[in-house]
Structures are given as structure tokens and as C-alpha cells.
Amino acid sequence: MYIEVGKRRVFASASDWPGWCRSGKDENAALEALAAAAPRYAAVPKAARIAFAPGVGFMVVERLPGDTTTEFGAPSQIAEAERKRLTKKEAGRLSALVAACWTVLDRVVEKAPPALRKGPRGGGRDRDAIVDHVLGAEAGYARMIGLRLKQPPASDAAAVRDHRNAIVAGIRGGTKVGANRRWPARYAARRIAWHAVDHAFEIEDRAE
Template sequence: MSARNRPVRVAIEATEKRAFASAVDWPGWSRTAKTGEAALQALAEHAERYAVVAAQAGLSFAPGEYTIIERVRGTATTDFGAPDVPTAAERQPLTSADAHRMVKLVEAAWAVLDRVARDAPPSLRKGPRGGGRDRDAIVEHVLAAEHAYARKLGVKVAAPHRGEKTAIATMRGTIVEVLRDARSADALVERGWLPRYAARRIAWHALDHAWEIENRSQA
């Protein structure tokens, strides 16, 4: 490992059916598979894609060795396909610098999704059984999910729709304000979600669908 590279701290969330591997220090860099080992491999395989997010945030990104620091038991939501369990690392207090960095990565995930959706064709390649949403439906799904996530942070705004730039900016800007002002693991508990977990879930969802659009835009 070169002097520039930094170990990647990973948390594994798993059930008997599905697992997620999430890079603790990089919100949104989370991948899923049937086992923890396969999810970890998928995480490593997506390092180059996540590098685009880090660059968008203006952060140096040079992953080194992958180290599992925590394993948590997943839930029915994990089985359904979303990371659902906060880790011990996400219960640690946030400094102002921590919060600022975290927010930059969430905003970068949104920027990547918006750029990918803008450049993608309206109709996407279907799955083996002809399934899968097209581009606009994916964007609407992400925005609806973000509106639900916002409520977990105590954010009450109108639900935006695709193309409503002002409404989208208002919702995301309010989410950012809450995350940036969070200073302890207890800050958002009464609202529903821990700040670090909220950042991970929001960024993961945006990137998961950005990468889906990229994959399904290919012939």
C-alpha cells in the first residue's frame, strides 16, 4: 500500500438472504450481494465509480486495504434491498469538519445522479424479463424516497417532482442544513435517523440509481 492510500473501513449489514458492505468514511459507497464477502467484493469493484463522487466533492480518494470493522444484523428492509441499520461508527459525535465533509459527499452524490440522468436516454435497456423503470420513472422514485427520508430528519417540505428545480433545491437544501448542523449522535434521534446514517442512506440511494441508469443506458 502506497503512502497515499488509506485503509477503507467497512461495515457489513447482513441477513441470511442479503448483505451490504458500506465504507464507513465515504457516505454512499455501499454495495449489496447475497453474502458479506460478495458485497465487499462489489464494494471494491465500484471504487472507480465512487472516485467520481469524491472528485465532485473535491476530496482526495485513494483507497487502500479493505478492513471490516463491524458487522450488524440486518432487517426485512435489508432483505428488500436497502441498508437499514446504523453502525456503531455512525453513533459517534460529528465535528464541524466531519459534518461539512459528509454534506459535500451527499451533495456530490446528487450531482452525479443529476448529471447521469440528464445525459441518459429516456428509454433504458430492460432486464432479462423485460422489467425495470425508464429514466424519468427512476428520477421520480429517487425524489419520492428523498422526500420520505427528509421526514426522518424532521424536514417538512412539499414533495418535488422531476423538473421542478426550485422545489428539488429547497428539499435538498433543507436536508443539507439539518445534516450540517448535526453535532452529536443524539441530535437527530428524536426525529428518526442518526445524521451519519441518514447521509449514508441518502447518498447510497442516489448513487445506486445513478449507476443503474448508467448500466442500463448501455446497448
């Protein structure tokens, strides 16, 4: 478990399960949110056909100081353990879980209405705007692992598939160290998966 500590927000991220990451106002709240999200997150390893048995309790392996991105609402800090080069087996597992996060997001989007419930101040993106946001963010994330990808139109399924396949290939390429990589593959998988799952949960919550 990685704990990323900001002044007003703390993230708890499962080190071996990209996408299983939640935040809270402090460490206890973040861990409670993570535990509560386990049944929802289970759809990801199920889609990847990877056994998932979270058990009881968490072991924190690293605590990381947060920054402005942490406060803004994203887990931005790279754990020391994430700097280790991936084995081929690890790369295959991580990329399968990232792809499964997209599968879960796609299923949620397919079931959700176009208009989502607004927040107390009338804010919040609707379904299609969230999808566009995720694709745009991923084009930016891709640059951090040495790729140059244009944001695909959400309406072009083939382009979205190619976009995702390129990112998965980039994560698999984490078995090698490249000069153009600013993010190690382990962190890239965690960040990309978190973003997809976080917005899948948002759509589910706001579609109710």
C-alpha cells in the same frame, strides 16, 4: 467498513465515504462488489473536491444483523459508530459528499435516454421514473432527520435544489441531538447517498 448481514443479501458500506456501498449474496461478494465500484464511485469525491485514495483491502469495523429492508435491497441498520455526534468539520464533509452524489446522479440522468433497457422479465423503471422515485424516497428520508418536505417536481430545478439544500442543512444539523431525529446524521448521509448513487449506477448500466 460496515457489514450488514441478511439471510440472502449482505451490504458492505464504507464508513467514511457515503454512497460507496454495494451488496452481494454473502460478505465476500459484497466486498468484491464494493472494490469493483471504487472507480465509479470516485466521481463523487471528485465532484466534492475531496481526495479519494481507497487503497487495497478493507477493515471491517462493525457487523450488523440485517432485517427485511436489508433483504428488500437497502442498507437499513445503524452502526454504533454512526450514533456519535458530528463535529462541524465532519458535518461539512458528509454534507459535501451527499451533495456530490446528487451531482453525479444529475450528470448521469442528463446523458441517459428516457427509455432504459428492461430487465429479463421486462421490468425496471425508465429514467424519469427513477428520478421521481429518488425524490420521493428522499422526502421520506427527510422525516427521519426531523424535516417535513414535500416531494418536489423533477421538472422544477429550483424546487429540487431547495429540497436538497434542506436535506444538507438537516445533515449539518447532526452536530446537535434533536427529539425529532430518528436517524443520526452519519447514517442519514450514508443512506441518502447510497440511494442516489445506486440509482445513478442503475441508469448507467441500463442505458448501455
